[in-house]
Amino acid sequence: MVSLQVKISSPSTDVKNYINLRTDDWLIGYNSLEFNKIYRCRFRELTEFINAQGVYPKVILAEPEPIAFLATFIAAVVAKCPVFLCNPNWVKAEWKQVFKIVQPDIIFGSLAESYPSYIQTNSVISTPGASIMIPTGGSSGNLRFVIHTWETLTASVQGFQEYFNIKQVNSFCTLPLYHVSGLMQFMRSFTTGGKLAIFPFKAVERGEFPNINPSEFFISLVPTQLQRLLNCSKTTRWLSQFQTVLLGGAPAWLELLQQARIHQIRLAPTYGMTETASQIATLKPDDFLTGNNSYGQVLPHAKIKVYDEDERELGVNKLGIIAIKANSLALGYYGLYNPEFPLKTLKSDDLGYLDERGYLTIVGRNSYKIITGGENVYPAEVEAAIRSTGLVGDVAVIGLADNHWGQVVTAVYVPHSPDVSISNLQIALHEKLSKFKQPKYWVAVESLPRNAQGKLNFKQLEKIAEKFIISS
Known part of the structure; x- marks a missing residue:
């Protein structure tokens, strides 16, 4: 059994007050009374464990049903238990990572049928009290848990409210609740007195819509x-009827933005990450519809600065590394957290700049930059050029090691049709990219290794490309 050797503190706002205040039918498509029933049951289970064992158990939350997931999440927060949000559909290899990292005391969800509900552990790991661990795989596919608290999550909500000048936030959610992009939609609606519609994306794609007025809702989507x-x-x-269509999770390509603009979609491209409890910069729909392709201005709860590689702050329109301060910033990463030195500034891997009006533009990842023959190539620029040909359905550009050039530009792509050839692509790019930016290798695949949020798994991508090159 793990005894958490930290001071347990309550959230600044008593979460139970939200439960008591939410007597309306705020869960569209689900029974709000059922939510309260599950909450009370799970809260009782947790408090009985705490009273019997004298410790706050580490909780794995892997509930596949949205209503049970959200009610259990709130119960764990109110009971001041560290809760780890997990994907119920992870496979054995991923669960192996989770158990090694977490060493849980209690499991809620279908996973409990395959593993013991209580797992005895001997290690002592310090975490902040009532902490909320949100998973992130990054580009490597290796799982990590980002440490948030009720305060960091509600700081994000408050920044959102102020930025959009709105009191109640109604959210339409098709994204996973265990991911920050889904969880924050719940947080915005639950804590502001708004409504939450949870609906499977596949149903929406089939044209099955719930009985709501879209003009009263924010919907969050990833580019795919x-x-x-x-x-x-x-x-x-x-x-096109929605109040705002928040777009995040992965970079959107120019043609997609232009298509949305043609159809008058009130799009709001966002910049943020798990570590910042979702968006810290957002382009407002009115700006988007006038042709702005940036990520908009920084939300009031955050600050962004741009630095060069020597950590000197840069001025407007100067490309550099993005550094973030925010009230919503995570405390750190589980297993690496030092309570004496919580994360205060996040130096991201993103390259971008702020213009004279404070609008943020991101050009790509610093670590993804390809240096070929001494020239810098940014994958996002090459991908945008390839997409603009209209010959591919999806594409990712990476750099592979090369003895002569250092790295070579490599495109892994999904052709729009079987008759799309490499020569077609090369001819189409002739006037779009300088020669050193054009891919040396072209790898055609049926699909790219993306997760539910549209993010690429670069380890898998490199394996695909290397295997192709070796066999060719």
Whole structure:
């Protein structure tokens, strides 16, 4: 049994007050009374454990049903238990990582059928009290848990409210609740007195819509979801009715933004990450519709500065590394957290700049930068050029090691049709990219290794490309 050797503190706002205040039917598609029933049951289970064992158990939350997931999440927060949000559909290899990292005391969800509900452990790991651990795989695919608290999550909500000048936030959620992009939609609605509609994306894609007024709702999508909805006139018309369509999770390509603009979709591209409890910069829909392709301005709860590689702060329109301070910033990473030195500034891996109006533009990842023959190549620029040819359905550009050039530009792509050839692509790029930026290797695949949020697994991508080159 793990005894958490930290001071347990309550959230600044008593979460139970939200439970008591939410007597309305705020969960669209689900029974709000059922939410309260599950909450009370799970809270009782947790408090009985605490009273019997004298410790705050580490809780794995892997509930597949949204109502049970959210009610259990709130119960764990109110009971001041460290809770680890998990994907119920992770496979054995991923669960092996989770158990090694977490060493849980209690498991809620279908996973409990395969593993003991109580796992005895001997290690002592310090975490902040009532902490909320949100998973992130990054680009490597290796799982980590980002440490948040009720305070950091509600700071993000407050920044969102102030930025959009709105009191109640109604959210339409098609994204996973264990991911920060889904969880924050719940947090915005739950804590502001708004409504939350949870609906499977596949149903939406089929044209099955709940009985709501979209003009009263924010919907959050990743670029691949937006692309699929824009492929159908019925879903496009429905999407155009929303108050705001938040777009994040992965970079959107220019053609997709232009397509959304043509259909008058009130798009709001966002910049943020798990560590910042979702967005810290957002382009407002009115700016988007006038042709702005940036990530907009920084939300009031955050600050962004741009530095060069020697950590000197840069001025406006100067490309550099993005550094973030925010009230919503995570405390650190589970297993690496030092309570004496919590994370105060996040130096990201993103390259970008702020213009004279404070609008943020991101050009790509610093670590993804390809140096070929002494020239810098940014994958995002090459990917945008390839997409603009209209010959690919999806593409990712990486750098592979090369004895002569250092690295070579490599494109892994999904052709739009079987008759798309490499020569077609090379001819189409001739006037779009300098020669050193054009891919040396082209690897055609049926699909790219992306997760539910549209993020690429670069380890898998490199393996695919290297295997192709070796066999060719």
